[in-house]
Amino acid sequence: MTLVTDTATLAAVCKRFAAAPYVTIDTEFIRETTYWPQLCLAQIGDAEEAVAVDALAPGIDLSPLLELLARKETLKVFHAGRQDIEIFLHLSGKAPTPVFDTQIAAMVCGFGESVSYETLVTRLANARLDKHSRFTDWRRRPLTDRQLRYALDDVVHLRTVYEKLSKRLEDTDRTAWVAEEMAAITDPATYVTEPHEAWERLKVRSTDPRFLVVLREVAAWREREAQARDLARSRVLRDETLIAVAAHPPCDRAELARIRGISKGLADGSSGGTLLESVQTALAEPDSSLPKRDKMRRVPSGIGPMVALLKVLLKMKCEEHDVAQQLVASSEELEDIAAGTSDGSRLLHGWRNEVFGEDAERLVSGRVALAARKGKGVELVTLPRMAEEAPPRVKAAG
Numbered sequence: 001m002t003l004v005t006d007t008a009t010l011a012a013v014c015k016r017f018a019a020a021p022y023v024t025i026d027t028e029f030i031r032e033t034t035y036w037p038q039l040c041l042a043q044i045g046d047a048e049e050a051v052a053v054d055a056l057a058p059g060i061d062l063s064p065l066l067e068l069l070a071r072k073e074t075l076k077v078f079h080a081g082r083q084d085i086e087i088f089l090h091l092s093g094k095a096p097t098p099v100f101d102t103q104i105a106a107m108v109c110g111f112g113e114s115v116s117y118e119t120l121v122t123r124l125a126n127a128r129l130d131k132h133s134r135f136t137d138w139r140r141r142p143l144t145d146r147q148l149r150y151a152l153d154d155v156v157h158l159r160t161v162y163e164k165l166s167k168r169l170e171d172t173d174r175t176a177w178v179a180e181e182m183a184a185i186t187d188p189a190t191y192v193t194e195p196h197e198a199w200e201r202l203k204v205r206s207t208d209p210r211f212l213v214v215l216r217e218v219a220a221w222r223e224r225e226a227q228a229r230d231l232a233r234s235r236v237l238r239d240e241t242l243i244a245v246a247a248h249p250p251c252d253r254a255e256l257a258r259i260r261g262i263s264k265g266l267a268d269g270s271s272g273g274t275l276l277e278s279v280q281t282a283l284a285e286p287d288s289s290l291p292k293r294d295k296m297r298r299v300p301s302g303i304g305p306m307v308a309l310l311k312v313l314l315k316m317k318c319e320e321h322d323v324a325q326q327l328v329a330s331s332e333e334l335e336d337i338a339a340g341t342s343d344g345s346r347l348l349h350g351w352r353n354e355v356f357g358e359d360a361e362r363l364v365s366g367r368v369a370l371a372a373r374k375g376k377g378v379e380l381v382t383l384p385r386m387a388e389e390a391p392p393r394v395k396a397a398g
Contacts, residue, residue: 002049002050002051002052003051003052003054003143003148004051004052004053004054004057004060005054005057005060006057006059006060007059007060007061007063007064010053010060010061010062010064010065011064013044013049013051013053013064014044014064014065014067014068015064016046016049017044017046017049017068017074018068018071018073018074020046020047020074021074021075022046022074022075022076022077022100022162023044023045023046023068023074023075023076023077024043024044024045024046024050024077024078024155024156024158024159024162025042025043025044025069025076025077025078025081025084025096025155026042026043026078026079026084026151026154026155026158027039027040027041027042027043027083027084027087028040028041028042028043028138028151029083029087029138030137030138030139031232032232033231033232033235034230034231034232035226035227035229035230035231035232035233036090036230037083037086037087037090038139039055039087039091040055040056040138040139041053041054041055041138041143041151042055042062042065043151043152043154043155044065044068044155045152045155045156045158045159046159047159050152050155050156051152052143052148052151052152053065054141054143056139056141062091066088066091066092066094069088069092069094069096070092070094070096070097072097072098075098075099075100076096076097076098076099076100077099077100077102077158077159077162078099078100078101078102079101079102079103079117079120079154079158079161080101080103080114080117081099081101081103081185082185082190082191085099085185085186085191086191089188089191094188095186095187095188095191096186097186098182098186099182099185099186100162100166100178100182101178101181101182101185102117102120102158102161102162102165103115103117104178104181104182104185104327105165105166105169105178106120106165107323107324107326107327108169108174108177108178108181108323108324108327109165109168109169109172109174109322109323110322110323110324111123111324112324113324113325113326113327114324114326117129117154117158117161118131120161120165121157121161124160124161124164124165125157125160125161125164127157129150129153129157130146130149130150130153131150132146132150133146133147133150133151134150136150174351176351177350177351180350180351181327193223195219195220195221195223195224195227196216196220198219198220198222198223199212199215199216199219199220200293202215202219202239202242202243203239204243204293206247207292207293209287209290209291209292210283210290211246211247212246212290212291212292212293213282213285213290213291214245214246214249214279214282214283215242215243215246216282216291217278217279217281217282218242218245218246218275218278218279218282219242220278221274221275221278222236222237222242225271225274236271237261237262237266238261240261241259241260241261241262244259244260244261245259245262245275245279249279249282249283250276250279252276253267253268253272253273253276254267256272256275256276257272300335300339303335303338303339306338306364307331307334307335307338309363309370310334310337310338310360310363310364311334312370312378313356313359313360313363313370313380314328314329314334314356314360316370316377316378316379316380317355317356317359318355318356321355323355328347328352328355328356329347329352329356333345333346333347334360337357337360337361337364338364340364345357347360348361359380362380363380366383367382367383368380368381368382368383369381369383
């Protein structure tokens with residue numbers, strides 16, 4: 001087991017890895033109290049070697065690792081890699097590219113919804129993982145041999161998992177499906193939260209525009225504070241306190257201090273001052289530019305049965321193509337198709353259209369129907385064309 005603790009060794013290791021067609025990557029990090037994930041350990045391997053890089057070692061410079069991750073000639077293999085990619089994006093300003101995510105690939109290859117790494121290792125690498133170090137505090141030093149073995153297993157077995165999944169994708173001509181999904185997880189915009197968009201993640205019932213504009217401004221204040229101070233949002237201000245400030249906008253520090261969850265120290269300090277400024281900015285917003293939030297999404301009247309049929313079709317098509325339903329379509333996307341509001345939907349483009357979208361539109365338009373066949377389950381049948389020009393039936397008088 002190799003633990004890299006200095007820049008010179010890291011540079012030499014990364015130079016060797018740069019000659020490989022792919023490297024496997026994993027990280028151990030802590031994020032409970034910080035806004036940005038704190039990288040503690042980075043594991044990297046190729047077909048012959050695997051090392052753990054101590055990101056907390058005194059004086060170590062991670063630049064050789066970040067340069068390797070940006071190298072376009074080397075494929076970076078992750079499992080459920082969104083958080084890992086976010087870490088490296090924050091450290092370098094660039095997302096690793098190109099990448100291959102084995103969790104997404106496994107969903108394309110019929111391993112079910114959000115399949116775990118442990119499951120893939122068992123089924124594809126015929127190995128078992130020692131998970132006793134799963135909840136360890138990766139900031140503490142020295143690291144034990146057991147911790148290092150646990151950490152390195154996450155890139156050692158990933159080699160076999162990647163190679164077998166890659167072969168399945170080639171055999172089924174689905175490599176392009178995964179490439180389409182990789183474009184989203186390597187897009188830096190996926191990981192950016194703009195302060196003035198932070199309010200949209202809060203769960204509130206009110207649609208009152210004045211309440212919403214105050215909520216927008218104070219949520220933006222919290223986001224800026226959390227980013228600048230590298231604190232978890234809840235450490236700056238809890239969601240319920242933020243909502244209380246928006247519901248009862250304070251005019252001064254005394255009123256701010258009376259809101260439950262606001263400490264006197266916060267109210268009297270510089271942060272309290274900037275929070276009050278945000279509230280006043282919101283209260284001064286003209287009525288014509290107040291934000292709106294749609295009421296809770298409701299399924300349009302009458303389309304419930306069609307949504308139910310689309311769910312059956314989705315299950316049928318995903319079983320036929322051996323791909324996870326979750327990866328193909330969401331409930332809201334099915335509702336949009338049923339309601340005829342799916343213009344621009346991802347379901348009508350690329351591999352999703354091939355697997356499901358085209359047949360979903362045919363079902364909604366009445367060109368095909370779902371039929372039960374004895375001993376054969378459910379299948380699509382083409383309906384004869386209706387005589388659209390035929391006159392409507394007229395109810396006989398009397």
